Amino acid sequence: MVSALEQSLVTYRDKNAFYIREQYYSYGALQERAQAISSYLNLHNTSRLPVGVIGYDAFETYAAIIGIMLSGAAYVPIHPANPMDRNTSIIEQSELCFVFAPNTSYSFDHLIDISKTKVITVADLSSASFERNHIISPNDIAYILFTSGSTGVPKGVPITHHNLESFIDSFFALGYELNSNDRFLQMFDITFDLSVMSYLVPLLKGACAYTVPFDSVKYMFIYELLENHKLTFTLMVPSILSYLRPYFSEIELPELKYSLFCGEALYADITQEWKRCIPNAKVQNVYGPTEATIFCMTYDCSNVLKENNGMVCIGNPVKNCDILIVDEESKPTNAKGELCLGGPQVTQGYLKNEEKNASSFFMYNEARYYRTGDLAYADKDGEILYAGRKDYQVKVMGGFRVELSEIEHHVRVYTSISGVAAVAVPNAMGISQIFLFVEQLNKEVSEVIDYLKTQMPEYMIPAAIHSLVAFPLNSNGKTDRKELEKMIQHAAK
Amino acid sequence: MSPEEIREKANSVFQEVFKDANLQIQDAMSAKDVEKWDSLNHLVMISSIEEAFGIKIKLKELIAMKNVGDLLKTIATKVS
Numbered sequence: 368m369v370s371a372l373e374q375s376l377v378t379y380r381d382k383n384a385f386y387i388r389e390q391y392y393s394y395g396a397l398q399e400r401a402q403a404i405s406s407y408l409n410l411h412n413t414s415r416l417p418v419g420v421i422g423y424d425a426f427e428t429y430a431a432i433i434g435i436m437l438s439g440a441a442y443v444p445i446h447p448a449n450p451m452d453r454n455t456s457i458i459e460q461s462e463l464c465f466v467f468a469p470n471t472s473y474s475f476d477h478l479i480d481i482s483k484t485k486v487i488t489v490a491d492l493s494s495a496s497f498e499r500n501h502i503i504s505p506n507d508i509a510y511i512l513f514t515s516g517s518t519g520v521p522k523g524v525p526i527t528h529h530n531l532e533s534f535i536d537s538f539f540a541l542g543y544e545l546n547s548n549d550r551f552l553q554m555f556d557i558t559f560d561l562s563v564m565s566y567l568v569p570l571l572k573g574a575c576a577y578t579v580p581f582d583s584v585k586y587m588f589i590y591e592l593l594e595n596h597k598l599t600f601t602l603m604v605p606s607i608l609s610y611l612r613p614y615f616s617e618i619e620l621p622e623l624k625y626s627l628f629c630g631e632a633l634y635a636d637i638t639q640e641w642k643r644c645i646p647n648a649k650v651q652n653v654y655g656p657t658e659a660t661i662f663c664m665t666y667d668c669s670n671v672l673k674e675n676n677g678m679v680c681i682g683n684p685v686k687n688c689d690i691l692i693v694d695e696e697s698k699p700t701n702a703k704g705e706l707c708l709g710g711p712q713v714t715q716g717y718l719k720n721e722e723k724n725a726s727s728f729f730m731y732n733e734a735r736y737y738r739t740g741d742l743a744y745a746d747k748d749g750e751i752l753y754a755g756r757k758d759y760q761v762k763v764m765g766g767f768r769v770e771l772s773e774i775e776h777h778v779r780v781y782t783s784i785s786g787v788a789a790v791a792v793p794n795a796m797g798i799s800q801i802f803l804f805v806e807q808l809n810k811e812v813s814e815v816i817d818y819l820k821t822q823m824p825e826y827m828i829p830a831a832i833h834s835l836v837a838f839p840l841n842s843n844g845k846t847d848r849k850e851l852e853k854m855i856q857h858a859a860k
Numbered sequence: 861m862s863p864e865e866i867r868e869k870a871n872s873v874f875q876e877v878f879k880d881a882n883l884q885i886q887d888a889m890s891a892k893d894v895e896k897w898d899s900l901n902h903l904v905m906i907s908s909i910e911e912a913f914g915i916k917i918k919l920k921e922l923i924a925m926k927n928v929g930d931l932l933k934t935i936a937t938k939v940s
Contacts, residue, residue: 584891584902591923610903614919836904844899 368532369436369503371571376401376433379547379573385429385566386577386596392426394573397433400426400489402497404434404467407487409500412465417441417511419458419466421478422557424580427469427489429566432510432557435467439501441508441525444557447478448581448842453521454479457513460523460718505529511718512560512657523718524657531563533711534660537685538568541665543625545600547573552601554579554589559843560657561629565602574600585844586610590618597622602653604630604844608637609786609806610837618644629653629662631845632678632753632772637785638668654681654753655688658727658737660712663688664751675752676776681743682750687711690751691736692743697729703754706743707736742770761791763799767826771801774829777822778803782810786838789829790848792855800830802855808834861939866913866932873912874928877905887929913939 376398383391408418418435420428422444435442443461445454458466458479467487468475475486509531513521551569553576555562569576577592579585586607592598597620605628611618626641626648633652642650649669655662666673666682673680684690689709694700713735716724727738742754755772763769771789778787786806791799808815812832819828833854841847861869867885875883878896891897897905909931910916915938925931 582892584897585899587899587902587923590919594920594923610899611919617919836907837900839900840898 368528368535368571372433372567373437373499375570375573382547382573383575384570385426386575386592387424387426387429388578388580390426391575396426397430400430400492401433401437403492404431404487405437405499406497407492408435408438408440408465409498412438412440415440415501416464417443417461417508419443419445419461419463419479419484420557421445421447421466421468421475422581423447423469424578425469427467428557431467431469432566433570436509437497437499439503439507441511443511443513445478446556446558446581446842447475449478451478451480456521457523458484460513460521461511503528505532510563512558514657522720522723524714525716525718526560526657526660526714530660530712530714531567533687534564534662535567535571537663537687537712538564538661540686543600545572545574549574549600549624550596550598551576552579552589552592552598552603553577554585554601554603554607554844556581556842559630560661561602561604564661569600581842585840590614593620593623594618599624600627601625602627602629604628605633605637606631606838606840606844606846608641612637612640612785615640615644620645621647623648625649625651627651627653629655630843632755634677634779634785635672635674635679636677636779636783638672638679642668652679652681655712656708656737656739656741658714658739659688659708659710660714663708663710663712664690666750673746673750673752675744675754676770676772677779678753678755678772678776680746680750681753684708684710685712688713689734689736691731692745692751693731693738697731699731701745703742703744705757706739706741706751706753707731708739709734709736713737759791761799761801763791763801763826767824769801769827774801774803774819774823774827777819778805778815781815781818782808784809786846788838788846788848788851790852790855792852792859794859801827802851803829803832804838804851804854805832805834806837808832861936863932863936866935866939869912870909870928870932870935873905873908877901877908885928887927887932889928890926909935915939 380395384394384397385392418440420431508525509528511523511525553565566576579588623645652666653662654664664681666680691707692704694704740757759771774789775787788804839847839850871885
């Protein structure tokens with residue numbers, strides 16, 4: 368894959384690789400900067416330890432990612448909005464000696480302890496000639512991403528070149544018709560693995576990636592790129608659609624060829640409305656955790672949408688993924704259970720976290736599987752329907768098991784509003800209570816409660832319903848459920 | 861409505877949305893200048909402006925606006 372990337376840098380030398388903050392950058396410029404970074408690392412990072420990259424939306428950030436890969440080291444993104452403590456944990460866990468900061472005009476001393484880690488900037492690079500002096504092996508790590516751990520300590524997910532190549536192989540086996548004239552959206556912070564597909568696939572095809580700054584009003588910025596630059600391939604989180612929905616009647620994007628969604632549940636009603644805005648695009652719902660490299664299941668939304676509680680089907684596994692649905696004893700089941708993933712896209716395990724590895728991975732029929740924490744079941748055609756997070760399945764008063772997505776579904780049906788989120792928050796006694804948030808509720812709360820009582824048992828009825836103008840989003844652009852829970856906790860104080 | 865009246869009314873919407881009683885809007889001000897100006901507050905701000913002035917702003921008009929000055933001009937064309 369790195370060889371294919373190097374080949375692209377040469378073949379498409381005069382074409383544009385990136386469009387970042389209203390400026391184009393060519394493959395030639397990318398090659399030059401990436402090789403300079405790689406030369407520096409060949410000289411100073413001889414043990415090929417992982418190298419950090421501060422994730423500002425800048426050309427140098429992407430050049431650093433490519434340069435680090437060329438040097439045979441893994442890259443570790445560091446989010447500019449993270450507190451120093453979290454960054455310190457990431458730096459220590461991945462043993463970073465070097466962090467690349469894209470531009471000297473940004474300050475970074477509030478992000479990392481510069482007394483311990485060397486920060487490299489463009490000023491440190493020389494024009495020394497580049498020579499690749501390391502053959503990358505499949506087990507070398509391409510990147511390490513950190514996801515939030517339940518204990519508050521971020522968990523590192525190392526993804527090898529073999530994992531990444533397996534994803535790329537799966538991706539192209541899906542039959543997308545792409546070439547060097549395509550224009551891709553790259554809306555993700557580089558700390559989120561959907562960013563990897565969004566910059567890597569265009570680079571392998573000689574196409575151009577259009578990026579979205581993390582500090583922008585994302586849904587506006589994305590629409591502007593779609594409209595002004597006639598993008599042809601987008602991978603987005605579904606929350607972007609909720610923000611754009613009031614304007615759907617004004618949106619018409621005939622140039623868009625592929626519109627993929629990932630990262631959170633995609634709802635059937637909004638998907639059908641979005642399809643009218645993009646008459647020539649193939650819409651796909653894709654699914655996958657960071658641990659199984661970007662995405663590993665796909666569902667084609669061309670026809671009538673299969674759904675569960677309004678959530679669009681996640682379809683079938685991609686070429687290099689095996690799935691297993693297991694019950695609470697980790698035995699395969701035909702009923703609803705935890706979705707587990709196997710195959711060459713799955714990580715070898717969390718970084719230095721034996722305890723978590725022992726609980727998250729297991730062997731079945733001599734194959735290794737990762738527990739996603741997501742609930743799913745197969746329909747009569749063998750296609751997989753998503754049934755919410757295992758931890759959205761909460762136990763409320765009396766020990767009743769409740770699926771929050773089911774409550775959300777009934778409210779969506781009754782109000783025709785897609786922005787609905789149920790959260791379970793423990794009260795002062797430690798007993799979970801259900802609260803419901805709705806975007807711009809168009810009915811009286813009592814009407815909604817009365818309706819829900821006709822649909823669900825009493826223990827599933829929310830303790831309160833709150834209307835918000837829109838939901839808060841986390842840095843990945845997904846509905847921030849933790850923030851919603853905090854609103855309840857703060858109100859209780 | 862005079863430009864001054866528009867500015868004053870818009871200013872109070874901004875103060876309320878961004879929860880900052882001392883916020884004073886400037887023509888060159890944009891999302892980068894206000895800490896809490898994210899996607900959510902942008903949406904809230906636009907709908908509050910629409911409500912306060914009794915107007916509707918189209919998506920294409922929204923993306924053409926680069927700063928608060930552009931927003932005030934758009935409001936002026938719609939209320940007059």
